[in-house]
Amino acid sequence: MKLYCSANSPYARKARVIALELGIGSRIELVDTDPRDPASGYWNINPLAKIPSLQTDDGNILFDSPVICEFLDAECGSGRLSTSPMRNAWQVKGLAALADGTMDAAMLVRLELMRPENERSPTDMAKQMAIAQRGFDRLETLLAGQDDTPDLGTIAAECCISWVMFRHPGVDWLGGRPALSAWHDRMSHRESMRLTAPGQSLSWTGK
Numbered sequence: 001m002k003l004y005c006s007a008n009s010p011y012a013r014k015a016r017v018i019a020l021e022l023g024i025g026s027r028i029e030l031v032d033t034d035p036r037d038p039a040s041g042y043w044n045i046n047p048l049a050k051i052p053s054l055q056t057d058d059g060n061i062l063f064d065s066p067v068i069c070e071f072l073d074a075e076c077g078s079g080r081l082s083t084s085p086m087r088n089a090w091q092v093k094g095l096a097a098l099a100d101g102t103m104d105a106a107m108l109v110r111l112e113l114m115r116p117e118n119e120r121s122p123t124d125m126a127k128q129m130a131i132a133q134r135g136f137d138r139l140e141t142l143l144a145g146q147d148d149t150p151d152l153g154t155i156a157a158e159c160c161i162s163w164v165m166f167r168h169p170g171v172d173w174l175g176g177r178p179a180l181s182a183w184h185d186r187m188s189h190r191e192s193m194r195l196t197a198p199g200q201s202l203s204w205t206g207k
């Protein structure tokens, strides 16, 4: 299989973490991809010009990240990350959707910040920041007191938290959220998380 991705994409990181948790990293080639580069030919792979995309062994192209994550877990993990002792399948999906939506809001702010200042909308940035903050509040409630058991929801949550902190370092995301802070501390120490943390090179070993 081939995963079109980049070192710091939080959406792609979910798939990389899942592959490590399932022990199938050696079956997936990581293809460093700039989804904005028209010369790369990537738009023929994913017309939506987003990463990640997964090319499966039988040549299908899958996107977007929730589809890829479910595919990997169903095909290579017999669905073991789709429920957990703490959550049924719908609760896992709900937690993953919350994390993805929180990431989406923080991503929109980052994209605005990458534009020239006179093209930014402070109103929209404030609105998206407020969404991200409410997402973190809900994560604080849902993850309070939980351990580091991986499922598709907790993996998405940790990828969300660490990316938002990485890209928006001026905000104290865990201040006033002690339960989320304690959970993040536990979850971020899993090997799959350490090897894929933002700011490292793109490889299965994090080096």
Ligand SMILES: N[C@@H](CCC(=O)N[C@@H](CS)C(=O)NCC(=O)O)C(=O)O
Binding pocket: 008, 009, 010, 011, 012, 035, 036, 049, 050, 051, 052, 063, 064, 065, 066, 100, 107
């Ligand atoms: N809903 C998509 C979102 C993926 C996404 O937004 N990826 C970002 C990179 S982290 C991207 O490719 N953005 C395109 C761009 O910035 O032009 C998913 O879950 O896969």
